[in-house]
Amino acid sequence: MKKLTVNVGNVSIGNGGKIVVQTMCNTPTADIEASFRQCVELSNAGAQIIRLTTQGLKEVSALKVIKEMLRDKGILTPLVADVHFSYEVAHEAAKVADKVRINPGNFAKDHDIAIREFARLTDICKEHSTSIRIGVNHGSLGDRIVEKYGNTPAGMKEAAMEWIKMAENNNFDRIIISLKASNTIIMTKAYSLLHDEMLKNRVIYPLHLGVTEAGNGDEGRIKSAVGLSALLSKGIGDTIRVSLTESPLNEIPAADLIAKFFEKPGRYYTVLEKIQSGNLNFSYNTETWDEFILEAACEIGPHLLEKSIDDFSVSAFVAGQAISNHLIDNFKDNLMQAARRRFSKPEYIACPGCGRTLFNLESVFNEVKRRTSHLKGYNIAVMGCIVNGPGEMADADYGYVGEGRGKVSIYRGKTPVFRSVPESEAIDILLKLIDSDARNIVSPPQNG
Ligand code: SF4
Known part of the structure; x- marks a missing residue:
């Protein structure tokens, strides 16, 4: 070899x-x-x-x-x-x-x-x-x-x-x-x-x-951790990028935590033995929130993805404080969705942005998320440029694609339905398109 x-x-x-x-x-x-x-x-x-x-x-x-x-x-x-x-x-x-x-x-x-x-x-x-x-x-x-x-x-x-x-x-x-x-x-x-x-x-x-177009916040970190850890835990993978729709500076600590987790291979196998013995009560005690979600996603995520477990329970202390049930439930929802086992919110596909992006991608993405949070079952893309964005947004149902200079294209699947709409109206137009499609034609798409 x-x-x-x-x-x-x-x-x-x-x-x-x-x-x-x-x-x-x-x-x-x-x-x-x-x-x-x-x-x-x-x-x-x-x-x-x-x-x-x-x-x-x-x-x-x-x-x-x-x-x-x-x-x-x-x-x-x-x-x-x-x-x-x-x-x-x-x-x-x-x-x-x-x-x-x-x-x-x-x-x-x-x-x-x-x-x-x-x-x-x-x-x-x-x-x-x-x-x-x-x-x-x-x-x-x-x-x-x-x-x-x-x-x-x-x-x-x-x-x-x-x-x-x-x-x-x-x-x-x-x-x-x-x-x-x-x-x-x-x-x-x-x-x-x-x-x-x-x-x-x-x-x-x-x-x-890399999990591309993973989005931002906890969702983006957890999605990346699930995809990367499913491979790294089998010894597959040599270099990683955690791609986030945030400052690239935020990508480094997240990727570092994942890389360090797999520098201690014993840790993963301890969890594997635990799971094999049917013990699905996981507990964490970490310094930071990100450490908790990334470690837990690296340990539990691959087993959910591969369907060797269907559910789990988690408790966590972060910086000495017990994490509330509400936050734990939110983490569980994100992890289940990242492993594509249960969808409780829309699935977002958002590129990290690069030198081709000519608008504030992060704030636009956050606003799209805020205004579409009720659209469970939909895949919604927010992409930073018209050159690669439409091609890269894979199986999105709808897409917001920045053209630059304050203009946006709105896509249904791979088809641009509205071109060069002003940025200030683009999210309204996207929502109207989704709404009129839901009334007139298609049953809501299903993730899976
Ligand atoms: S090339 Fe376009 S789609 Fe890809 S990261 Fe840059 S802005 Fe986003």
């Missing part, structure tokens, strides 16, 4: 090494000062790898300057260029960044061009010691893959395998793979299928784990 370690700048990923915690800037990369400042803050907060959106050549040049400024300051944190829709940009970014993230679903217009241009990318990466993340997303699988395998975990696995083979054909092995989805069942299934296939092929590439 060949287990690969991939170096991204000065950080090694894979082959049973420590779990590497990463995040992504939400500043416009072309705003060099703001992006540099955020990289410094993120690095000081413990980010081991930082990704920046790199949508064009202007951003590649900015990334180069940002990297030089960081290195001048003695900050060696590796930088990743996030590239969509342009192999030309990927080629240039590979000369600058420590890793380039590409999305097989939008790397090139057709497969023959993809094979040719990916080969060119691997040549550039060899020359510059750059690694590549093959970043497959459930919401943006290529048409060819969807036609053949459906928009499914198996399709995600096949997309990844196709690009792994392309890398191998070019004698390039500095690759890391991700198969992100917002739905924890789809996400864990896709990674498990890929891991099985790699075992069969006897070559294990490092995996970057």
